[in-house]
Amino acid sequence: MTRHEGDLERTFAALPPAHGRGFAQTWWGQAWLKALEETALDSGQLKAGRRLARAGAVGAVSVRPGRITAVVQDADRAAHRADVLLEELTAEQWDRFLDMAVERAGHVAALLDRKMPPHLVEDAAATGIELLPGMGDLEPECGCDAWDHCGHTAALCYQVARLLDQDPFVLLLMRGRGEDDLLNALQARSAAPTAGGPEPARREGVDAAEAYATGDILPPLPALPELPAEPGVPPSLDTETSAASGVEPAALEFLAARTATEAHRLLAQALRTGPEEHVAEAELTPGQDAVRLAAGSPADDVAERLADGSGRGREGLATAVRAWHLGGVAALVVLDEEWTVQGETHARACAALESAWDEEERPSLREQGNRWTVVGAPGQLRLGRDGRWWPYREERGRWVPAGAPTRDPATALAAALQAAEEERP
Known part of the structure; x- marks a missing residue:
C-alpha cells in the first residue's frame, strides 16, 4: 500500500x-x-x-x-x-x-x-x-x-x-x-475547552476541609438496596464452541456459582451490620480458599483438583471441609496449627480444665502444645488462640473436628466423646 x-x-x-x-x-x-x-x-x-x-x-x-x-x-x-x-x-x-x-x-x-x-x-x-x-x-x-x-x-x-x-x-x-x-x-x-467558545476563566481550588464542611447541602444518598432472595445465577457455559486447552467449563461454572454465593453472603452481612460497623475480613490464603470452594459440594473432577491443589488429598480435604462448616477460617487454623501455650494463657487454660469437672469425674488428659488428649478414650480438646475449646475425636487414626467451639472445656469434651460413640460400629 x-x-x-x-x-x-x-x-x-x-x-x-x-x-x-x-x-x-x-x-x-x-x-x-x-x-x-x-x-x-x-x-x-x-x-x-x-x-x-x-x-x-x-x-x-x-x-x-x-x-x-x-x-x-x-x-x-x-x-x-x-x-x-x-x-x-x-x-x-x-x-x-x-x-x-x-x-x-x-x-x-x-x-x-x-x-x-x-x-x-x-x-x-x-x-x-x-x-x-x-x-x-x-x-x-x-x-x-x-x-x-x-x-x-x-x-x-x-x-x-x-x-x-x-x-x-x-x-x-x-x-x-x-x-x-x-x-x-x-x-x-x-x-479545545469548548468548540469555538472562549476559554473559561481559571478558578482557584477549594480547601478540602471547607468542601467537607459543606457536605450537608448535598442531597442524601439513596437507600441501600434490598437483599435478593437468593444468589444470582451465572450464565451457562454450555455452548457449541469448544473450550481452549487447559480450560474446564465445569470448573468455571462452579467457580462462578460460588462467587455469586459469596457475593450474596457479603451483601447480606453489609446490609445487616451497616457500613460503619462492618469489619473487613482477612484475605484467605490459597489453601484456605480451596477449602472454602470444596465446601460448596463441587463435582468429583473439581473436588479432585481442589484436593491436589491444596496439598491435602481427598481425605485431608474432607476433614478440612468439616472444620470449615463448623467455624470457617478459625476452625481451619485450629485444625492445622499446633502451638505452645505459655505464660498467662497456659495458666488460664489449666484453671479452666481444673474447674470444669469435679475431682472424681475429671478425665486424665495428656498435654501437647495446645492439645489435651483424653488418656484411654478417643477424645481431644484443642485450645484456640481466642480462648475457646474445640472438640476433636479420633477417626481411623486421625483427629477430626467433632463440634462447634465453646468456652467450657467439659462441654467441648462431652461433644467429642459423644461424636466418637455415635461413630462406633
Whole structure:
C-alpha cells in the first residue's frame, strides 16, 4: 500500500484470489458488503462481480476522496478501468461528525488509537451522517461502456470489502478525509475547552476541609438496596464452541456459582451490620480458599483438583471441609496449627480444665502444645488462640473436628466423646 498527496490518495496492491473464503472477515468489511448487496438493483451484476473478485481479477485499487479506481480483467483477459464514485461529506457534515466523536470519549480514544469502533456508524447516523453507502450512492464508471453497474464495478466494490478488513479508515477517505487529517482535527478539537467558545476563566481550588464542611447541602444518598432472595445465577457455559486447552467449563461454572454465593453472603452481612460497623475480613490464603470452594459440594473432577491443589488429598480435604462448616477460617487454623501455650494463657487454660469437672469425674488428659488428649478414650480438646475449646475425636487414626467451639472445656469434651460413640460400629 502506498500513500500520496498528504494522505488524500492511497493505493492498495492487488489481492490474491479469495477461493474458499468469504470476502470480508471484520465487522467493517461485512458492513460494507451488507450495504452493497442491500442497495444493489441488479443481482446478476453482483454475481458477476463476485466471480471476478473471487478469481483475483481486480488489480491495484486506488482510493481517493469520492472515488475508487482499479483495472479489472474479464475472463478472456480483457482489461477495463473501473471507477466507483461515492459522494463526499460536506464541511458542515464533517464538523458534526467530529462534534459527535468528541462527545463520546470511547470514540475519541479508539480513533486516536487508529481503531474504528463499529458503533461509529450508528452514532454518526443519529446525527444525519451516513458513512456506509445507501441506495444509489455508488455511481459507476467503466471502460466497458456499460451505462450502469457492470461486473467490473461490482468486482471493485467487493474488493473494497477486503480493503476495509485491512484498514476501515479507507471508508472515511472515500468520504473525503484522510486518516492523518482526521486524527489531527479530532485531537485539536478534543484539546479545545469548548468548540469555538472562549476559554473559561481559571478558578482557584477549594480547601478540602471547607468542601467537607459543606457536605450537608448535598442531597442524601439513596437507600441501600434490598437483599435478593437468593444468589444470582451465572450464565451457562454450555455452548457449541469448544473450550481452549487447559480450560474446564465445569470448573468455571462452579467457580462462578460460588462467587455469586459469596457475593450474596457479603451483601447480606453489609446490609445487616451497616457500613460503619462492618469489619473487613482477612484475605484467605490459597489453601484456605480451596477449602472454602470444596465446601460448596463441587463435582468429583473439581473436588479432585481442589484436593491436589491444596496439598491435602481427598481425605485431608474432607476433614478440612468439616472444620470449615463448623467455624470457617478459625476452625481451619485450629485444625492445622499446633502451638505452645505459655505464660498467662497456659495458666488460664489449666484453671479452666481444673474447674470444669469435679475431682472424681475429671478425665486424665495428656498435654501437647495446645492439645489435651483424653488418656484411654478417643477424645481431644484443642485450645484456640481466642480462648475457646474445640472438640476433636479420633477417626481411623486421625483427629477430626467433632463440634462447634465453646468456652467450657467439659462441654467441648462431652461433644467429642459423644461424636466418637455415635461413630462406633
